[in-house]
Structure formats: C-alpha cells, structure tokens
Amino acid sequence: MRHRAPDLYASLLSWWAHHGRRDVPWRLLPGGRQPGPDDVLPTYPVWVAEVMLQQTRLAVALPFWRRWLDRFPDLASLAAASRQDVLHAWQGLGYYARAQQLHGVATQLAAAKRQLPADRAGLERLSGLGRTTAASIAATVGNSADPILDGNVRRLLARLLAFPAPPRQATALFWTMVELLLNGRRARDFNQALMDLGALVCRPRAPLCRCCPWQRHCHAYAKGIQQQLPVRPTPTPIPRFVVGVGVVLDRQGKVLIGQRQPDGLLGGLWEFVGGTQEPGETMAATVVRALWQNVGLAVAVGPELLRFDHAYTHRRLSFVVYLCRPVAGDARPVVNQQVVWVWPHDLHRYPFSAAHIRIIQALRERSGQT
DNA sequence: TATTCGTGGTA
DNA sequence: TTACCAAGAAT
The missing domain is CATH 3.90.79.10 (Nucleoside Triphosphate Pyrophosphohydrolase)
Incomplete structure (x- = not known):
C-alpha cells in the first residue's frame, strides 16, 4: 500500500510557490537574486537569523537582524565585538542568552581560526542550536535533506492527525512524520513552505482551512475540531x-x-x-x-x-x-x-x-x- | 521530564 | 485587563 506523503509534498510546494512569504531572511540576503536549488548561501547571516527567530516572530526579528548584520557583518566582526556591544544590539529582543551564545561561538571559532560549519551535525554541536535550528540552517544554506520540527510544524501536524494531547508528547512521532514527508528530498523550500503554511493558514487561532492545500487530508478539519487543536498543556499558575x-x-x-x-x-x-x-x-x-x-x-x-x-x-x-x-x-x-x-x-x-x-x-x- | 529563559501583538 | 503565544534550547 502506498502512503500519501508524495501527494502532501507536492500540494504543499505548489501552494507555497504562490503564497509563500517573500520577507524571510534567506530570501532577503544581499545580492537579491532568488537562490536556485544548487546555490549555497552564506552561513553567518542565516545562523544569526535562525537564532533570532527562536521563539520570536518573523516581523519582530527582521529589523534586529538587519541592524545586527549592519553592525556585525561577518563572524570576525562579531568575534571582535565586546559583550556589551553584542547585548546592546540584542536589546529588546529577549532571551538574552542567545546573544551571548552567538558571541561565544564566534569568539571560539575565531580563536581556532575556523569558520561556521554548514552541515546539521556540525551546527548542532554549537551552543544555542538544537536539532530544529541546526536543520533549518543546514537546509537553508546548502539545501540539505534536513526537515525541521518547530512550533508551526507541531501545530500543523497536531491538527493534521487530530493529535489528542499536547504536541510535545508527539515529538518522536512528528520527527518521523516530517522525515517521511520530506522523503530525502532537499529541504530549503520544503521547510520554508511548512512554516509559511503554519504562519499564514494553519494559524494558532482562526485557521484558514478554506485556503489550505492539506484540507482534505486533515483529521481535525474532518472532525471540525481545528479550533480546539493543538491541545494546550495545563497552564501552571504565574506568580x-x-x-x-x-x-x-x-x-x-x-x-x-x-x-x-x-x-x-x-x-x-x-x-x-x-x-x-x-x-x-x-x-x-x-x-x-x-x-x-x-x-x-x-x-x-x-x-x-x-x-x-x-x-x-x-x-x-x-x-x-x-x-x-x-x-x-x-x-x-x-x-x-x-x-x-x-x-x-x-x-x-x-x-x-x-x-x-x-x-x-x-x-x-x-x-x-x- | 519540567522549568526557565523576554517581548509585544492580538483577541 | 487578561491570557495566549511565537522559526526552541539548556539544564
């Protein structure tokens, strides 16, 4: 029996070609030209963008990213900067450990006279990068076969499967699913398409199911419970x-x-x-x-x-x-x-x-x- | 495994 | 006013 992953992939990429966001960092890199499948993008600005985007909305991070690249245009300039300057460039973005981790990585690489790795395994060893961020950088830069599992994808899959518990409990299952959906293909467009679909259509509140390329595959939609998913974990009281x-x-x-x-x-x-x-x-x-x-x-x-x-x-x-x-x-x-x-x-x-x-x-x- | 890391937009 | 929540990672 054939699974339906190839159909999902094709319908997603078809939707993305027309509706995907244009203002994502890797499509805004200096040079302007839209990268082809075989193009390799510079790792440093993508690395900075992906770290900024952890738990941070695209629209919020973008101006910080532009200012950062203006101030620290490459790894060497970041390594040479003071901790104060780095924190100052990050001021207002939140989760300030991320800035210190970027600075620490740049400093260590510069001391060892090495450049940023561009493969997922190498990236994942760097401080501040987990599997999703490392995979996103690798796939963006080199168009490698590395799927991601970020908040957008978790929400999307939770609805697609009508997963009856908080998505965090499905981490292993969801990783397997994104691997099956990608099926060894190159992931730059695929990852971006998944995130765009989550951000623009399969939104946290009021999802736009009428516009969704996966509507006929979605179990939450079939049951009419897309508004109730994903299941929220019981909130802990805030002091x-x-x-x-x-x-x-x-x-x-x-x-x-x-x-x-x-x-x-x-x-x-x-x-x-x-x-x-x-x-x-x-x-x-x-x-x-x-x-x-x-x-x-x-x-x-x-x-x-x-x-x-x-x-x-x-x-x-x-x-x-x-x-x-x-x-x-x-x-x-x-x-x-x-x-x-x-x-x-x-x-x-x-x-x-x-x-x-x-x-x-x-x-x-x-x-x-x- | 559960908490702890910011901030600002939105309903 | 309040609660929710976003391109997660570290401990």
Whole structure:
C-alpha cells in the first residue's frame, strides 16, 4: 500500500510557490537574486537569523537582524565585538542568552581560526542550536535533506492527525512524520513552505482551512475540531510580585545603575536597583531595603516616578519606581556584577531590558519638563 | 521530564 | 485587563 506523503509534498510546494512569504531572511540576503536549488548561501547571516527567530516572530526579528548584520557583518566582526556591544544590539529582543551564545561561538571559532560549519551535525554541536535550528540552517544554506520540527510544524501536524494531547508528547512521532514527508528530498523550500503554511493558514487561532492545500487530508478539519487543536498543556499558575525600584540621583545629577550577573534572567543587562515587596512592607521600605541590601547604600525615598506592569513568561511584575537621594554609604556591587554612576544622557550606552528602558524614558520625560 | 529563559501583538 | 503565544534550547 502506498502512503500519501508524495501527494502532501507536492500540494504543499505548489501552494507555497504562490503564497509563500517573500520577507524571510534567506530570501532577503544581499545580492537579491532568488537562490536556485544548487546555490549555497552564506552561513553567518542565516545562523544569526535562525537564532533570532527562536521563539520570536518573523516581523519582530527582521529589523534586529538587519541592524545586527549592519553592525556585525561577518563572524570576525562579531568575534571582535565586546559583550556589551553584542547585548546592546540584542536589546529588546529577549532571551538574552542567545546573544551571548552567538558571541561565544564566534569568539571560539575565531580563536581556532575556523569558520561556521554548514552541515546539521556540525551546527548542532554549537551552543544555542538544537536539532530544529541546526536543520533549518543546514537546509537553508546548502539545501540539505534536513526537515525541521518547530512550533508551526507541531501545530500543523497536531491538527493534521487530530493529535489528542499536547504536541510535545508527539515529538518522536512528528520527527518521523516530517522525515517521511520530506522523503530525502532537499529541504530549503520544503521547510520554508511548512512554516509559511503554519504562519499564514494553519494559524494558532482562526485557521484558514478554506485556503489550505492539506484540507482534505486533515483529521481535525474532518472532525471540525481545528479550533480546539493543538491541545494546550495545563497552564501552571504565574506568580505575581510588586517590585520597588529606586532611581538614585546624586548631587551631581548622576544616576546609579548595576549590571546583572551574566547568567539567569536578563543576564548581563543593566538595571536600576530594586527588589520585590515583602508582606507587610510599604513600597518605600522595599526600596530602602533593596538599595541597602543590593548595593550597600542608604537612601531617602523621594517622589514616585512611574508605575507599570510588566509580564515575563513565568512571572508578572508590577513596578513602582521612585526617585531617591543617597544618604550614607558607598555604592558597591553585592548582587550585581558591578555598579556605576552615570550621567543620564549616557544611559543609552548600556544595554537594558524593556522594563528599564521604560524607566529611562520616564526619566527623560521628567527631566525635559523641569 | 519540567522549568526557565523576554517581548509585544492580538483577541 | 487578561491570557495566549511565537522559526526552541539548556539544564
């Protein structure tokens, strides 16, 4: 009995030829010409793009990718850059460990006088690349026979099979399926077509089944349950915290910032000093305690600068930010890598997270008024 | 295997 | 306002 994989492949590529996205990184590479099946694309810009695109929407990553290539056009320039410059180029993209991994790989390769590998096995040994990203790079660059299994493909296959559990439980099955669908053929267009189909038609919400080349093969569609798939894993409750932040200005008008430890949340980024409110504690007390514990500085809490909510994947924070004056002690790094006093107009030289960018913006608006 | 890594758009 | 979620990987 013949399986139906060849039919699915052909209908997918036929759909993609007319409806695939044009603004994907490998179709935007310098040179402009659309690559033919035998063309080999440069590995470095594809590597950067694929890492940026991990858990990040195409439209979000694209401007970062362009700026990055403008700033670090090749592996050598990235290797020669400072960690600060690299983090600064990544500022606002999130998952900052990815930037440090790119930098680390570039540095190690440069020290060994080696170039990026272009095959999946070699790529997968690099820090920050799992099977999907390595396969996507290899297939994009060399048009190798390496299928991918990203979020788009998982969702698509979960619906195609009407898989009755969270897709993560079907990882082995889905890998086998994409291998069968690709059937040893070259994967550059195939992988892109699968992702485009997931992004444009088999969308997370309100899939456009009328436009889908696989509609007649789709078990979820046949059952009318495409809206209910894929099955979501039971969400874990997200803790909420209130964070008190002190923007400390000294007599000169310099402001105190600290650099976070290299690993963990927002690793290596700079921040204003703060801490989470404890039960029964006033906001002012939280700020005083945070400054004392984190940098050994006694401060007087002044007026509130702003308050806002900020959500991370696994916690929700409410920031309350106060202007403060130092009263006693010298700022020293306790929980931070280092602390420095900087002029407000030099803050843009340091990489900050989105929440602290917002604080900087409020600081600017306030100083502009007075 | 389950958590932990950001951010901003969207309904 | 809230919850969901996106070109996943590391631990």
